[in-house]
Amino acid sequence: MAAAAEQGADKAALVQEYILHHVVDAPYWSTPFGKVALPEWLTLHGLMLFIGAGILFFLFGLLYRHKDPVPRGLTNLLEVFVLFIRDNICRPNLGDIDGRKMTPLFCSFFFFILVLNLMGLIPLFSTATGNVNVTGALAAITLGFMIFGTIAKNGFGGFMAAFMPHGVPWPVLILLVPIEIMGLFIKSFALMIRLFATMMAGHIVVFSLIGMVVIFGAYGAPSLLLAVGIYLLELFVCFLQAYIFTLLSAIFIGQMYHPAH
Amino acid sequence: MADAVHSEAVAEVPHLTHEEILHQEEVDLFNPQPMMVGLTWLTFLLVTIVLYKVAWKPILQALDKREETIRESLENAAKARAELEDIENRRNEIIGEADAKATEIVATAKQAAVDLAGSIEESARKEAEILVENARREIRTEQDKAMAALRKESANLAIDLTRRILEDQLNEEKGRQLADDMLKRI
Numbered sequence: 472m473a474a475a476a477e478q479g480a481d482k483a484a485l486v487q488e489y490i491l492h493h494v495v496d497a498p499y500w501s502t503p504f505g506k507v508a509l510p511e512w513l514t515l516h517g518l519m520l521f522i523g524a525g526i527l528f529f530l531f532g533l534l535y536r537h538k539d540p541v542p543r544g545l546t547n548l549l550e551v552f553v554l555f556i557r558d559n560i561c562r563p564n565l566g567d568i569d570g571r572k573m574t575p576l577f578c579s580f581f582f583f584i585l586v587l588n589l590m591g592l593i594p595l596f597s598t599a600t601g602n603v604n605v606t607g608a609l610a611a612i613t614l615g616f617m618i619f620g621t622i623a624k625n626g627f628g629g630f631m632a633a634f635m636p637h638g639v640p641w642p643v644l645i646l647l648v649p650i651e652i653m654g655l656f657i658k659s660f661a662l663m664i665r666l667f668a669t670m671m672a673g674h675i676v677v678f679s680l681i682g683m684v685v686i687f688g689a690y691g692a693p694s695l696l697l698a699v700g701i702y703l704l705e706l707f708v709c710f711l712q713a714y715i716f717t718l719l720s721a722i723f724i725g726q727m728y729h730p731a732h
Numbered sequence: 733m734a735d736a737v738h739s740e741a742v743a744e745v746p747h748l749t750h751e752e753i754l755h756q757e758e759v760d761l762f763n764p765q766p767m768m769v770g771l772t773w774l775t776f777l778l779v780t781i782v783l784y785k786v787a788w789k790p791i792l793q794a795l796d797k798r799e800e801t802i803r804e805s806l807e808n809a810a811k812a813r814a815e816l817e818d819i820e821n822r823r824n825e826i827i828g829e830a831d832a833k834a835t836e837i838v839a840t841a842k843q844a845a846v847d848l849a850g851s852i853e854e855s856a857r858k859e860a861e862i863l864v865e866n867a868r869r870e871i872r873t874e875q876d877k878a879m880a881a882l883r884k885e886s887a888n889l890a891i892d893l894t895r896r897i898l899e900d901q902l903n904e905e906k907g908r909q910l911a912d913d914m915l916k917r918i
Contacts, residue, residue: 496768512767520775527779531787553791575788579780599772604765608772 479686486682494674496602502595519599523586530586553578560718564725569624573724576616581717584609588670588709592702600712601670603663610663613720617655621727633730658723662716669712673705887915 497515500507509518534545556577562570584600591598599605621630634651635644680698683691894911 496765513771514765514768517768517771520771524775524779528782528786531783535787535791549787550791550795553788554795557792557795571792574792575784576780578788579776579783582783583776583779602768603762604768605772608769609776611769612773612776 482686486679486685490675490678490682493678494598494601494671497597515597516599516602516605519587519590519597520605522596523583523590523599526586526590527582552581556581556717560714560721564718564721566725566729569725569728573721577717577721580609580612580720581713584666584716585709585713588713589706591670591674592705592709598670598674600666601674603667606667607663609666609716610659613662613723614656614659616720616724617659617727620724624728629730630727633727636730655727658719662719662723665719666712666716669708673701673708677701677705883918886918887911890914 498509500509500515500518509515530545531549535549553574557571557574561574561577564570565573587599587605590596591601618630621633625632634648636647639647677698680694680701683694685691891908891911894914
């Protein structure tokens with residue numbers, strides 16, 4: 472009995488170890504033909520970034536037909552996303568002029584994150600957006616626009632004005648301005664953690680459910696159905712998180728560009 | 733450092749305690765990797781620049797152009813419809829005008845005909861009246877003439893007759909007096 476319990480605990484530890492291995496970055500790429508060692512400067516998630524970029528180039532460079540006067544098929548699908556980003560994310564939050572100007576940036580955000588998210592659902596690939604360094608770098612771009620973009624656009628005074636709401640008495644400002652400045656970083660930090668945690672958590676859940684089979688044998692089989700369900704949910708979450716990251720970036724940058732009066 | 737630990741763990745089937753695993757998890761998940769951040773920025777920059785050239789700019793331009801085209805088409809359609817309506821109105825107006833004019837022409841013609849008929853009748857009547865008047869005057873003149881002639885003739889006849897009757901019995905003077913009296917009585 473005790474031995475069985477120990478064996479179960481061992482299996483659980485094994486599963487835990489496996490899951491952990493799967494979600495964290497690695498210096499090699501596990502393929503069905505064995506592990507491919509990666510150069511010193513490149514890790515698995517870094518490779519995924521490059522592959523994701525390659526997929527995007529392929530998708531938009533080769534499959535997208537902008538010569539057609541009437542869009543069809545994939546072209547139409549991609550345009551729907553671009554149009555949605557322009558009209559439902561950028562223009563309402565950044566204003567018509569800035570929104571139009573910055574649409575390419577947000578299109579890049581959305582498609583880059585989306586492709587990286589979706590790659591995580593395909594065997595062989597790994598989730599780069601499940602790496603906090605990747606999401607942190609992306610959130611830092613948003614933060615950069617919130618700070619330097621605002622200074623470039625509104626000047627340093629305009630940048631500071633974003634922390635001082637109108638009609639607030641100055642004693643309150645002493646308290647409010649540091650909080651607002653902290654908020655600037657907290658918002659970016661939240662962007663980073665949100666994307667990282669959701670992508671990571673989804674994969675951990677899927678693998679945990681599959682791990683049930685390892686631990687409980689045939690009795691754990693029904694959990695595979697659950698795993699499929701979670702996988703489908705993940706598919707949705709991939710789009711959702713890409714959308715949320717893009718939308719929140721637009722909202723945060725918009726708040727800095729056009730501070731409420 | 734954490735990576736190294738990790739690859740070792742994979743190489744030999746792991747026999748880590750829970751504490752070790754938990755510790756490792758903490759280290760691994762939030763392990764800052766500046767290289768990774770740099771790679772992300774690099775890739776993102778590359779993606780943004782290349783896709784801006786290849787995709788975003790042409791797509792957004794195409795979308796703008798299409799929106800413009802659709803708006804123009806709609807405007808043109810509206811304009812064409814308005815024009816058509818205008819033409820229809822004009823047509824109706826012209827038809828109405830023509831109708832009114834035709835009615836007017838017919839009315840005028842009818843009036844003219846009536847007037848002409850009236851004037852013809854009038855002039856005919858006047859002419860007839862004149863003719864009748866002339867005839868009457870002539871008749872009267874002729875009558876007067878005839879009457880005068882008759883009077884003269886009858887006077888002469890009477891004188892003649894009287895003279896013949898009274899030639900023997902009366903002198904001429906008495907007879908003339910008698911004849912005058914007789915004439916006056918007539």
